[in-house]
Amino acid sequence: MNCRTCGNQVLCEKFSPAHTQVQWTGDAAEVCPRIRERTAAGEPSARVRSCEALRESIARAVADGSLVVADKEGNPVPGAPAEPVVADA
Numbered sequence: 001m002n003c004r005t006c007g008n009q010v011l012c013e014k015f016s017p018a019h020t021q022v023q024w025t026g027d028a029a030e031v032c033p034r035i036r037e038r039t040a041a042g043e044p045s046a047r048v049r050s051c052e053a054l055r056e057s058i059a060r061a062v063a064d065g066s067l068v069v070a071d072k073e074g075n076p077v078p079g080a081p082a083e084p085v086v087a088d089a
Contacts, residue, residue, distance in 0.1 A: 003054045004053070008024075008028055014069040
């Protein structure tokens with residue numbers, strides 16, 4: 001999926017409403033202005049787990065059905081709310 005603000009591409013899976021797994025592309029610190037700002041300030045890029053714009057993009061993707069909350073076998077989780085919970089470092 002892509003962040004709707006900066007266009008950064010990430011791999012994203014949701015196995016429950018509270019569990020969001022995000023794998024950044026190799027150039028996240030160059031593409032995302034929020035991550036770039038944090039890494040420029042000395043924070044290691046591996047410690048930057050998310051940003052507000054990406055969390056909003058994930059919530060919208062769940063709400064519009066383009067990102068499905070599913071179990072590890074890919075079966076949709078019935079009654080999963082549209083608002084995901086994503087931890088931020």
